[in-house]
Amino acid sequence: MFDSTKILVGLEIGTSKVCAMAGEYNLNTGELKIIGVGQAKSRGVRKAEITDPTLAEEDVRHAIAEVEQMADAEVRSVLLGVSGGHLRGFNNHGVHPVVSEDREIGQQDVNDVIKNAKAINLPAENYVVHAIRQHFVVDGQNSIRDPVGMFGSRVEVNMHVLHGNFNRLQNPVRAVKGLHLGVDGLVFNGLASALSLLSNEQKELGALVIDLGGGVTEYVVYSGGIVKHTGVLGVGGDHVSNDLAYGLKVPLGRAEELKVEHGGAMVDETVLGKTITLDTDSGIPEEVNLEHLRRIMSVRLEEIFQLVEEELAQLGLLAYLRAGVFLSGGGARIPQIQKLAERVFQMPATLGGNRSMEGLNPVLDQPEFGAPLGLVKYGTFQERNRDRSGRLSKGLRSAVNGLLKRSG
Numbered sequence: 052m053f054d055s056t057k058i059l060v061g062l063e064i065g066t067s068k069v070c071a072m073a074g075e076y077n078l079n080t081g082e083l084k085i086i087g088v089g090q091a092k093s094r095g096v097r098k099a100e101i102t103d104p105t106l107a108e109e110d111v112r113h114a115i116a117e118v119e120q121m122a123d124a125e126v127r128s129v130l131l132g133v134s135g136g137h138l139r140g141f142n143n144h145g146v147h148p149v150v151s152e153d154r155e156i157g158q159q160d161v162n163d164v165i166k167n168a169k170a171i172n173l174p175a176e177n178y179v180v181h182a183i184r185q186h187f188v189v190d191g192q193n194s195i196r197d198p199v200g201m202f203g204s205r206v207e208v209n210m211h212v213l214h215g216n217f218n219r220l221q222n223p224v225r226a227v228k229g230l231h232l233g234v235d236g237l238v239f240n241g242l243a244s245a246l247s248l249l250s251n252e253q254k255e256l257g258a259l260v261i262d263l264g265g266g267v268t269e270y271v272v273y274s275g276g277i278v279k280h281t282g283v284l285g286v287g288g289d290h291v292s293n294d295l296a297y298g299l300k301v302p303l304g305r306a307e308e309l310k311v312e313h314g315g316a317m318v319d320e321t322v323l324g325k326t327i328t329l330d331t332d333s334g335i336p337e338e339v340n341l342e343h344l345r346r347i348m349s350v351r352l353e354e355i356f357q358l359v360e361e362e363l364a365q366l367g368l369l370a371y372l373r374a375g376v377f378l379s380g381g382g383a384r385i386p387q388i389q390k391l392a393e394r395v396f397q398m399p400a401t402l403g404g405n406r407s408m409e410g411l412n413p414v415l416d417q418p419e420f421g422a423p424l425g426l427v428k429y430g431t432f433q434e435r436n437r438d439r440s441g442r443l444s445k446g447l448r449s450a451v452n453g454l455l456k457r458s459g
Contacts, residue, residue: 055079057434058086060118061426062129063240064107064223066096066266066289067381071114071129072423073122076431083431085415085424087122089114098266098285099134099240101222108226115230128233130426130433131223132240133180134267138215140281142185143168145208156189156198160206168210178217180237185209185277194275211278213239236433241269241281243425244379248403249273256374259396260403261359262421263382265289270359274371284358288382291351298347299339305329309344310385316352317387318345352388356395372398379403379421 055078063070073087091113095106115126145168149160169182187195189203198206220237227234245260257274265288272280288310296306313327325341363369375398378388383402392400403418415424 058122058124058126059083059427059430059434060115060126060129061132061238061243061423061430062111062114062227063132063243063422063426064096064101064111064226065093065134065240065264065422066099066287067093067264068419069093069096069107069110069114070420070423071111071118071126072420072427073118073124073126074427074430075122076434078434081431081435083428085427087118087120087124088420088423089117089119089121091117093265096266098136098287099264099283100137100219100266101226104222104226104229107223108229111226112230115232126232128235129227130430131227131234131237132243132422132426133215133220133223133237134240134264134269134283135215135219136267136283136285137219138180138213138239138281138283140211140213142279143171143210143212145169145210147206149204149206154202154204156201156203156206158199161187161197161199161208164206164208165210168208169212171212173214176217177214178220179212179214180220180239181211181213181242183211183213183278185211185279186275211281213242213281235430238426238429239269239281240264240422240425241271241283242278243423243429244269244403244421245271245273245278245377245425246428247421247425248377248379249374251276253374253377257371258374258377259359259363259372260377260379261356261392262380263287263355263378263385263388264380268355268359268380268382272363272368272372274368279371280363280366280368282359282362284355286351286355286358291348291382294347294351295344299344301329301339309339310348313341313344314348315345315386316349316391318342318349319387348385349391352382352385352391353395356392360395369396372396375399375401377401377403379418381419383418 057076059074061072069091071089075084075086091110095103101107145164147164187198188207189198244262254273255276260271262269267287268284292307296303322341326338329337389400403421
């Protein structure tokens with residue numbers, strides 16, 4: 052008997068934590084319900100990339116075991132989130148002449164123009180993670196979603212291409228395959244966060260999603276319903292902790308505690324003149340100036356936002372963000388981070404929290420689960436692209452398996 056549901060699992064191997072999330076997808080109704088989450092403290096990852104494969108694999112094993120127990124299901128494969136400073140996104144253009152006698156554009160013409168847009172000169176060691184179509188142009192007519200059936204002599208397509216170093220992308224794949232799990236696809240974590248946070252209306256209006264992770268900050272711009280830009284900064288919450296350790300002259304572990312318990316993104320009158328008393332091994336209490344702590348954090352967080360703002364300003368994208376800024380990741384938990392983002396970007400900012408999926412509500416509302424949620428949601432898109440025989444369509448299957456085939 053045909054099973055109308057399928058378990059989809061997203062896996063994020065982050066700098067601070069490894070998180071696996073399971074969703075039950077109804078193939079008939081298209082509904083998705085989150086049924087399990089598993090976590091482990093991440094020990095073998097730096098700046099969102101694996102530095103100790105043995106530790107990373109062990110942490111993934113723990114997260115998978117936990118999600119299996121909660122979901123009461125066996126995990127056989129995952130949608131794997133990837134990130135890192137080596138990832139680069141850019142927009143590319145493809146052109147194709149329509150050669151049929153009646154000049155009616157067919158599916159093969161669409162396939163050919165997309166193929167031309169993908170034919171980019173990348174270094175041999177690089178791999179295309181995403182090639183996302185933006186819109187088509189037919190004989191100069193812009194903003195066409197699907198040109199099949201239209202008449203024209205020339206069809207063009209704009210695409211957003213995200214690529215990265217093959218070997219560095221292979222490390223998380225190896226960690227997963229080492230546990231005898233399959234990889235259903237690679238997904239940029241920043242894109243996954245955007246998928247979990249934004250409604251279709253917000254994508255149309257124009258929105259910036261910033262995922263503030265432990266080792267990196269990822270960002271994605273949507274406008275007119277399409278991805279306009281993606282980026283990764285090699286700066287995250289760990290750098291805030293390092294700044295505090297240096298500025299306050301305390302051990303890194305203590306700096307992390309201070310950040311979590313007393314931190315904030317803004318310096319306001321409520322912290323002026325206040326101090327925090329710390330217990331020490333010597334038995335002599337030490338005092339930390341709370342205003343100084345907040346100022347250190349504010350400077351670093353403001354710098355992160357300013358780097359993103361300056362890049363988007365150069366690209367002329369700020370004017371398209373009519374829905375504002377959306378914050379995700381563990382860094383979105385920092386008090387007043389929303390207010391700081393509004394000050395830097397000069398537009399409304401919203402804290403991340405899923406509004407489109409069911410199940411495990413306390414989990415869905417937490418900003419640090421944006422990427423795993425989005426990975427599961429990405430899996431539903433793959434399912435919709437499967438043909439009637441239950442296999443992925445040829446183009447999508449090729450994209451999903453390309454990296455795994457190259458790995459031998």
